Amino acid sequence: MTPFLSRRALRTVATLGLVAGLAACATGPRLGKDSTMFYALRNSEHRGGDDLLTAGLGLDGLRSPAAPAFADPVQPTPAELRRRAIWSNWRGIADLAPAGGFGTLYGNAAAVPGREYHALATVPGASQPHRVMVQVPDGFDRAKRCLVVTASSGSRGIYGAIAVAGGWGLPHGCAVAYTDKGAGTDYFDLDAGTGVAIDGSTQPGAGPLAFAPTPGTGHGVAFKHAHSGDNPEADWGRHVQQAARFGLQALEAAFPEQAPFTFANTRVIAAGISNGAGAVLRAAELEGRGDEAGWLDAVVAGEPNVNVDGARALYDYGTEAALLMPCALLDFNDLPASPLSAQARALAPLRCASLAATGVLPAGEVKLQARAAHEQLNASGWTDAALRASALSVEFDLWRALGATYASAYGRFATGAHPCGFSFAAQNPDFSPRAATDAERAAWWSDASGIPPGAGVGLIDTQLAAPDFTFNGVQCLRALWTGAGADAQRVQRGVAEVRAGLPRAGVPVVVVHGLDDNVVPPAFSSAPYVARAQAAGRDVRYWQVRNVQHFDAFLVLPDYRARYAPLLPYMHAALDRVAAHLDDAAQPLPGDAVIEAVPGAAAPAIPR
Template sequence: MDRLMVRPILLLAVATVVACARVPVTAEKDSMADDAFGTLRVTTHRDGDDLLSAGLGLAGLRGAQPGFADSERPTAAELRRRAIHANWRGIADLGPLGGYGEIYGAVPVVSGREYSAFATLAGATSAHRVLVQVPDLFDRERRCVVVAASSGSRGIYGAIALAGAWGLPRGCAVAYTDKGAGTGYFDVASGTGVRLDGTRGEAGSEPLEFAPPPGATIAPSQAILVKHAHSGDNPEAEWGRHVRQAARFALHALDQAFPSEAPFTAENTHIIAAGLSNGGAAVLRAAEIDDGLLDGVVAIEPNVWAGQGGRALYDYATEAALLLPCALLDPSFDGVPFARANGVPPPAWRARCQALYENARLAGADESAQAREALERLRDGGWTDAALASAAASTALDLWRAIGATYAAAYSRSGVGDMPCGYAFAAFDGNGRRHAPTATERAAWWAEASGIPPGAAVGLVDSRATGADAAMPGLLCLAELWTRSDASGERLRAGVAMARAALPRADLPIAIVHGVADGLIPIAFSSDPYVAWLEANGRTPMYWRIDHAQHFDAFLAFPGFGDRHVPMLPYAYAALDHLWMRVVHGMALPEGRDIATTPRGSEVLGAHQLGRIPGD
């Protein structure tokens, strides 16, 4: 594999490029003069390797995790292959019943080059990782870039199943950002983090994806530092700027890839932003800065908090963490996947009902009454039955607590000090015992982790855990931070407020797609109020509400779960198709609509079950 290392650069050349852009940059903090990128790394991917699947193809992505020749010292190529495999598997339903590659989607071989760097926003203390994939079949006559932000807190390949799968085969370059999160975990004991190529290096000796600031005092409770929680930057507040900086990096990378065709500018290159979940919110936030850089936006299941209406993620996530385990004991959830194990709810959920009663959070006299009361409280807060049923998966996997702890640290900007409510991250063995991470575990973090523990042998430490419902004290603390009037509560709410959306450019084409059964980012708290707010302010987005679609396509491979739902990616690809026709050919976007679907049951998904997708 060819590699070219270009010395660190402050992109003054790119600043010149932007001077030729369609509309001058008006937001000073978002201007090209603020762009700073470290060493540019260029790799070539051909002959048994490629951009979209690292040579694995659809069959390899469906297969076992790619191995390392030396588990303690995997090569950069091995790490990249495993990271691409993990991110495909974490986002797409590649199971035998899901229909990927048969009725929608494809994983063709796309050769080309990758350009990557650590990028730093003005005012930020930590870098975000940017990467541009330039296919050999790049269409120089109809120049196009798809810029994508990773879903959740995933690493740099966290949007490859969405943006890469759609854009690369069409001859577009695809730019990615981890938007200030990612999987560059730092191990305090060994003083090591992740280099640009994915391998591990020592802090102070070379640039790392994330490391504590020099001289920073790390709280003794913190064993493993995660950029989303520990950077001190509140990355969600800057998601839009992360996306836009990645788009400008793409133009610079194209100048390097095709110097005879340079300059690549926003005036002569179509730039579409696309993202799913947190990535969907990030591209909507990028649309707020009105300077003509973007030609259109596609947001799938966006974690967006409208400027008017809706609910903040922290608000409903901490509510769900407390109440859902008890509410799911209600008989209405019998038969719901993840809500029962062999017909029996988890014992911890029963303990939650009792703990809520003892803490005066519920008044019911017995478990049945407590479950019913918890369920009604959630319904009163806007949760629909469809969202609650699919939220059983997030509850069973303890995602709400992981989200609450990580986001509390980010919003509060606690940095490398103690996280709010006594949480921390550490390595755990297969039996749930905390231990010092091994070299093998550390080496795999970048490729395997999802950006928010638990996962990849890293878990959440809860110093307040005690009693029959050990998680309850910490969760009460997280929930109370949202309403406390002291400095810690005010600091957290100030951080959350920075995530609230502003209006996008009035003439910017926007497509939004959301599942009616989404139980992680419920449509009633996010896309519904966001679209209503846009329309009340003269915007006309294309908005599809997908029946029987929930948040995690990857979960559809779990027994019973996929029987009740349809995948989201077919509609995401279709929305990108429509936006492309709008941007390139001037065709009007379809009107918004509810799309009726039919769950696949226990059979292989059929195209008819996806309903009538506009344009098919």
């Protein structure tokens, strides 16, 4: 049993432990302020031809379509892995093309020298850790003491919010604390028995693994979001709070002469998009303890995946989309075009026929079936704007991949135990599983998005059958929401565990959401959240932005750029407004606004 210590003594022990551990790149545990065991501690310096924000690539290097190369594809160095992970996450989130305005109308990719601090942490009750990282710029504003805390968007790895929180916070002299919120790209090869260490490497002896699944009967690839057994989404808020605590400890390690860094003397702004936004909103619910009671000063959440009572859960509308949307989009003319559009439109009548054969749609002409599917989606809350923007999500089979992953997470199914028979592995040309190569395995941490398919890992569907190959698997995923069997009940209980509450009274929150969002439609997420919070008297402001869909990175496609504007300029603007208010209370927080974003505009339309 650990004896009770005073706060000052506990803080001193924690700081000395962190400093010593980071200085030596230690792998042993250290005691944190909340009794969190931060372990596998590692730090690194990034100056000269390297930096915190772009790993030395600069804006031109981030824009390059060619990934930074590994000298040895089988054994890339930690520095090579980091550089490629930063490149991959910038390009997966931000619109970096000159027409998007990054670096001219908003944002700054100038080099930011400084230090990085990495560790693993585990929330109480979890079996698997989440990654935490803090970037401390050399230009940290010691007078203002600003810490931006963030969570990766989607299921991305630890650099998965660098374009959002890092891109704003580091140039403003803030330290930035990140968490992968229990997901990420620490893939585990079940056949080879290899996982990923804190430095991103897969070589034996590199240190404790960031994810090692519980023993199961599965083969292929396991990843933390699907296979941790923890339903990590239920702990998103606690992941963010732990990252903020690690941020303060990293600042004490970086500037020991200015210690202590506390929530009372350091401004903390939480920011994120998509799942990362859902995580920071969940963090806004949490109280601190003692002198940490007011631990969070403000929140900016973009396109948040957040589920409140009375709204539709992602798993509900996502599996509905996987089932109906391929057919429904045939009822639209002039959909946004991509290289996959022709193939998807040719296969769509097969989905209409499958739905008609099972009684979901009427028999008859494909045109009438498409209209019926379209009307069903409208009736359940989908707007035509969201449906139209969903074309590319349908074309690259996003909804089926999300459904398979989230069903596994919500139901806490072990590897090899997915109720619909899904698994993940490297694939042969005929989509059958095969063993991963050493080079594929080495690049997973830097290249993957956290949910296959991608980075050489595919979705294995044991129910594939002609003519509508994916229908059986999608129908099974949908039944886990609409059904009443034991597996369905496990998934439904997991969904209930992620329901959001209200933000803490007194914490200003700005929610920014594109009204054409096709993955997290506002009608199912931010609109009911804001309405509930405002009705309860919470300080929540809402920017609704027209002509913005979910993925800024999609704007690389010419037809998407012609139709849609990016969201990130409005996130940066909201952060600017919040920071100005925290500097000077006479500067007002932004009010509610419906913003007319214009694709290709010379400047974003920022409300005053």
